[in-house]
Amino acid sequence: MNEALYVYGVVKFGFDLDWREAGIEGKNVYTISEDGFSALVHDCEEKPYMSEDPNKIKELIIAHNKVLDRAINYFDGVIPLHFNTIIKKGENTAQDNLKKWLSDNKDRLESIWHKVEGKKEYGIRIYFEKDRLIQEVSDDKEVKELEESRQGKNTGLNYLLQVKVKSKIDEIAQNRINQFKQRFYGDVKRITEYIKVNISRIFIDEEKDLLLSLSILGGKQQITKIKRILEQKVGKDFSFQLVGPFAPYSFVEDETA
């Protein structure tokens, strides 16, 4: 007998719904509502969804997110819960426990909803062409002067100057990168106050060097403006990828309720 509830997320109360076979492993997703908020749930056993098979885990995660995607479009927002959030029964039923939680956390949910309503999360990955940037910096006036100063010097001094040249190239390249980061971050922040630096647990091999990974939260118009900025900023040294939309995971993560 199913005695627990798997909770996908919470939406501002709309009306009861029944999404047949829409959930993880084809479970029926429905809402449990209390005090103005509705949790999207399916009935389950009192054990987490686990698997040794990575493809199965991927399937579970995608199914979890399909429900959130549907909710975000249907309710114009969603408060995503951590994957595998399962409410079990105690003295009361799981349903009663969930209702109590919704009621006890009404103010906090209201505050989060205010933040995420009408918005979606996107990831921005900024890359730079390291070799090209280093090459460009090598043509810098200061670097060239240092290079020229090596001419006619003895081996020892020449080596020291060579180290100095390399150090100067690194310094100038790092300054340019930092300036770019600051300018880009400032430009985006002027459009949406919701911007976070991502430090991912999953690392991937990409052809380019990743300079910065960000999460942003915004409405349609804000995202369009940010996309425009990205296109303007992209040059021969920098490029970007905009991925999403996602449920606003990064902007509710500090909200332990």
Place this chain on the structure above:
Amino acid sequence: MKQHNIGIVELIDRTLNKGVILNADLIITVADVPLLAANLKLALASVETMIKYGIMNDWLVPVSLDKEENKMAKIIELKNH
């Protein structure tokens, strides 16, 4: 790695590591989430090792963003280790 795959990686990362966490006695807690992430790494052929991470970390830390952002990045970093 293709853009499509990067989208999936970003989705998986968010789903496993972010979202509201219920802090209640009646919730089944999943202390094994990092294990799930470890399994997923196997599924994603291009996921790199932690050694690679160490190298990339220097470039990821926003050394010259404003103070608030630096603080936030540090918090995230601590949370993720």
